Amino acid sequence: MEPTVMSAKTSALPEQHLAQRRFGDRAFKWLTLLMALSVFVLIVLTGYELAHGSQLALHKFGWRFLVSSEWDPVGEQFGALPFIFGTLVSSFIALLIAVPLSIATAVYLTELAPQWVRQPLTIFIELLAAVPSVILGLWGIFVMVPWLRMHLFPSLKGTLGFLPLFQGPIYGVSMLAGGIIIAIMIVPIITSVSREILRSVPGLQREAAYALGATRWEVTRIAVLSYAKKGLFGAVILGLGRALGETMAVTMVIGNNPKIAASLFAPGYTLASVVANEFTEATTDIYLNALFEVGLVLLGVTVLVNALAQLLLKTFGGPGVKPQQ
Amino acid sequence: MKMKTLTLTLLAGGCLLAAQTGAFAQMLINGAGATFPYPIYSKWFDEYAKVDSSVRFNYQSIGSGGGQKQILAQTVDFGASDGPMSDDNLSKAPGKILHIPTVAGAVVVTYNVPGDPKLKLDGPTLADIFLGKITKWNDKRIAELNPGVKLPDSDLVVVHRSDGSGTSYIFTDYLSSVSPQWEKDVGRNTSVKWPAGLGAKGNEGVSGQVKQLPGTIGYVELAYAHQNKLPFADLKNASGNFITASLDSVTESLATAKIPEDFRFSMVNPPGNGAYPISGATWLLVYEQQKDAEKGKKLVEFLNWALTKGEGLASGLDYAPLPEMVQQRVLERVKTIKY
Numbered sequence: 001m002e003p004t005v006m007s008a009k010t011s012a013l014p015e016q017h018l019a020q021r022r023f024g025d026r027a028f029k030w031l032t033l034l035m036a037l038s039v040f041v042l043i044v045l046t047g048y049e050l051a052h053g054s055q056l057a058l059h060k061f062g063w064r065f066l067v068s069s070e071w072d073p074v075g076e077q078f079g080a081l082p083f084i085f086g087t088l089v090s091s092f093i094a095l096l097i098a099v100p101l102s103i104a105t106a107v108y109l110t111e112l113a114p115q116w117v118r119q120p121l122t123i124f125i126e127l128l129a130a131v132p133s134v135i136l137g138l139w140g141i142f143v144m145v146p147w148l149r150m151h152l153f154p155s156l157k158g159t160l161g162f163l164p165l166f167q168g169p170i171y172g173v174s175m176l177a178g179g180i181i182i183a184i185m186i187v188p189i190i191t192s193v194s195r196e197i198l199r200s201v202p203g204l205q206r207e208a209a210y211a212l213g214a215t216r217w218e219v220t221r222i223a224v225l226s227y228a229k230k231g232l233f234g235a236v237i238l239g240l241g242r243a244l245g246e247t248m249a250v251t252m253v254i255g256n257n258p259k260i261a262a263s264l265f266a267p268g269y270t271l272a273s274v275v276a277n278e279f280t281e282a283t284t285d286i287y288l289n290a291l292f293e294v295g296l297v298l299l300g301v302t303v304l305v306n307a308l309a310q311l312l313l314k315t316f317g318g319p320g321v322k323p324q325q
Numbered sequence: 326m327k328m329k330t331l332t333l334t335l336l337a338g339g340c341l342l343a344a345q346t347g348a349f350a351q352m353l354i355n356g357a358g359a360t361f362p363y364p365i366y367s368k369w370f371d372e373y374a375k376v377d378s379s380v381r382f383n384y385q386s387i388g389s390g391g392g393q394k395q396i397l398a399q400t401v402d403f404g405a406s407d408g409p410m411s412d413d414n415l416s417k418a419p420g421k422i423l424h425i426p427t428v429a430g431a432v433v434v435t436y437n438v439p440g441d442p443k444l445k446l447d448g449p450t451l452a453d454i455f456l457g458k459i460t461k462w463n464d465k466r467i468a469e470l471n472p473g474v475k476l477p478d479s480d481l482v483v484v485h486r487s488d489g490s491g492t493s494y495i496f497t498d499y500l501s502s503v504s505p506q507w508e509k510d511v512g513r514n515t516s517v518k519w520p521a522g523l524g525a526k527g528n529e530g531v532s533g534q535v536k537q538l539p540g541t542i543g544y545v546e547l548a549y550a551h552q553n554k555l556p557f558a559d560l561k562n563a564s565g566n567f568i569t570a571s572l573d574s575v576t577e578s579l580a581t582a583k584i585p586e587d588f589r590f591s592m593v594n595p596p597g598n599g600a601y602p603i604s605g606a607t608w609l610l611v612y613e614q615q616k617d618a619e620k621g622k623k624l625v626e627f628l629n630w631a632l633t634k635g636e637g638l639a640s641g642l643d644y645a646p647l648p649e650m651v652q653q654r655v656l657e658r659v660k661t662i663k664y
Binding site for chain 1: 387
């Protein structure tokens, strides 16, 4: 293509050339629109396939599926309540542990760390994100769970044992172990996105705060964190999304017992785990349909949680940097 | 420069094409199903390639459920399952499906008790342990079966499979046959509603959990226990003898089990004197009327080889071969496959 000459005589460009440029722009616009739509279509198709595959179970159980705790492949009675409970609780514990850790790390990396530390530390955090779920699960079974069983859990039981959360027998594999391992998996993603958000807070904000006589911490709190609230919240939601769907690492350390218990030391079970565990050997149609329905419930929970988060964001979020995913 | 890349690409494409056509000269027979016999089937396919190089077998160990589904959908030439197909499922098939038993294996009870004593257990006690009714190691009933063994006063924690598996099927089949309460409350299946205990994924998961947590009891495949040197219990069989699981005691189980015409049998708790009570066979699922004459012929030839020469390779991989009588009956059945 000949280089176009930037001159005042742009109107002297031949009609054909202008039409070509218009066509190129339009084609580009339609192509990118197609790509964006395809993502949307993919999600809708997934939901449709899940709904289609769970017809038998939907008809047989109806709403009882969401409130029943009975998971009996032999008697063909299926209820997903323990799994919903497990997914929500383990994800919540993971957020409780990961969010302060990640945001503090992000603040350190952007505001406080000396230049020579930033790059290596960032690389390490991203390496953690690269560890496959199964490998982390193996490490969980052989290293983390015994350590939890022998050191952390007994001391928690000793100090906080008056709470029903920390009572009961200690096996090592437990809801809390599941939550901890999910936390390890979502720290890198929340840290990376938060770091980007904090980096794009305009320097003007910080300078203004300093000008008003704020200390280092006050600057960080008022000018940076406060400004980036919305974006940080978005980062947390990204992490939550991953936490809800995490499968292999969780199923290896959570104990796989479909019961709802108050204690964090009791084994639990998540929606993703039950599908991963039982799908290949499900021989009857109703069993398969029930598992499809579990997948549908997981999709529903994810969508609901995200919608709730967006709502919270709209109501409470201030102005500021939006997450650039 | 452009010509060079063009020629190179054409050459590469040409080579790939040639390689493809080379491979297509061989017949490909596809199968899918159970994970339990995967090692022995792989060995058989390997060895058979030396006998007849014109056919190649491809087996995907996607699980018994998958194997049954795929043979029903006719996307594979043969299926494999650790549990026989139900009447329900068989009625969905477009043609008659034959169950061809190939090898058998045992399920053993492994535990973590200080000192690793050799424990003896019987069916009803085992069922009560897994029902959650026996919660301490020094319970009267375990102590009665193990006089002279120092049992600790600690909690007994059950570990079962969280994933669906043929091993669970055989184990729950056994518990159902020795405990009416188990049969009523839980039943037999690749995946059940376990009344008590922790779930671990795969044989590795169960043995890992048992090895790490003192006071646990779980069940794994015999082959797995052998290779990982796990302690396991002697079980009381239907004749009243305490048997250690071994390939011989499993073959004896198979010899004394009641095997009906269609080969859909359960071999738990058989009457033999030296039979190990928790054993199960694994089956190949093939259509009586083969769709493709060529493939059908090759498949039958392979089955004949596997059920005669192939059985000799089974014990090397910790599988129990079929006893003589059963072998004869199965070979007769293979003769009825039409192609």
